[in-house]
Amino acid sequence: MTTMKRRTFLKGTIAAGVVLAAASAGLLRPARALAAEWPEGAFESRGIQEAIKGLYGASDLTPSDAIQIKAPLQAENGAQVPFAVSTSLPDVKNINVLVEANARPLAANMRVERAAGFFSARLKMAKTSDVHVVVRSGGKLYTAKQHIKVTAGGCGG
Amino acid sequence: MARKMKIRTRTQEGMIEVQVLVVHPMETGLRKDKQTKETIPAHFIQKISLYHNDALAVEADLGxxxxxxPLIGFRLPTAKDGDKVKVTWSDNKGETGEIDTVVEG
Structure with missing residues (x-):
């Protein structure tokens, strides 16, 4: 019993040492080291793939029918486009909303602790665009999108 | 001065939905002032968190x-009438705000 504990302790110490070494070598970016920090790199990204990669380190997305988007097909005012997403995927950890044609596509990165796989907000849309949703569930990234036609821009004209 | 906020709860698809509105400019930092041609500094909410009976239920980073x-909605599958819900936010200039209410489906 004592030996086991000592072994676990040693393993933990070695693992912590590796993390520290990696952090000091600059291999871990602050956004990953501190989960609660605002992921600046992802929000500054100019493309969808880049933003997703910035959040998860990977961008392999699987299209899913289990993600429902509720948004207008056409928006008269791109400054306030109502958008809601819900998913029946199990064990949802994150929901992301990205407006493809915007200068900075990532609109939101939601982290679930004990809430439903649901998020709603009003989006700014500079012009007609696909709006993508990415859901992280069971360690995989699922995606769905909707095309929204904008008849008047949303970024201050 | 604290920014104006509104919170409400309602039942949607068998769950309690919490909607919160924060009166905030959400300046992108990409716009220019039409007269001076100077860039208007970014000023936007970066984080919004929902607590259900004092435990963090969901958090969203915003861009x-x-x-x-912003009018943001979250859903709580385990919430019931009388539960306490609280929303807090913070922006890129260090401003913060919070509002709470009691669930009323």
Whole structure:
């Protein structure tokens, strides 16, 4: 019993040492080291793939029918486009909303602790665009999108 | 001065939905003042958190593609009438705010 504990302790110490070494070598970016920090790199990204990669380190997305988007097909005012997403995927950890044609596509990165796989907000849309949703569930990234036609821009004209 | 906020709860698809509105400019930092031609500094909410009976239920990082005066909705599958819900937010200039209410489906 004592030996086991000592072994676990040693393993933990070695693992912590590796993390520290990696952090000091600059291999871990602050956004990953501190989960609660605002992921600046992802929000500054100019493309969808880049933003997703910035959040998860990977961008392999699987299209899913289990993600429902509720948004207008056409928006008269791109400054306030109502958008809601819900998913029946199990064990949802994150929901992301990205407006493809915007200068900075990532609109939101939601982290679930004990809430439903649901998020709603009003989006700014500079012009007609696909709006993508990415859901992280069971360690995989699922995606769905909707095309929204904008008849008047949303970024201050 | 604290920014104006509104919170409400309602039942949607068998769950309690919490909607919160924060009166906030959500400036992108990409716009220029039409007269002076100077860039208007970014000023936007970066984080919004929902607590259900004092435990963190969900948190969202927000970017500049969220509209002015954000209206954000979350759903709580285990919430019931009388539970306490609280929303807090913070922006890129260090401003913060919070509002709470009691669930009323």
């Amino acid at each position: 500049i593609s969220i509209s002015e005066d």
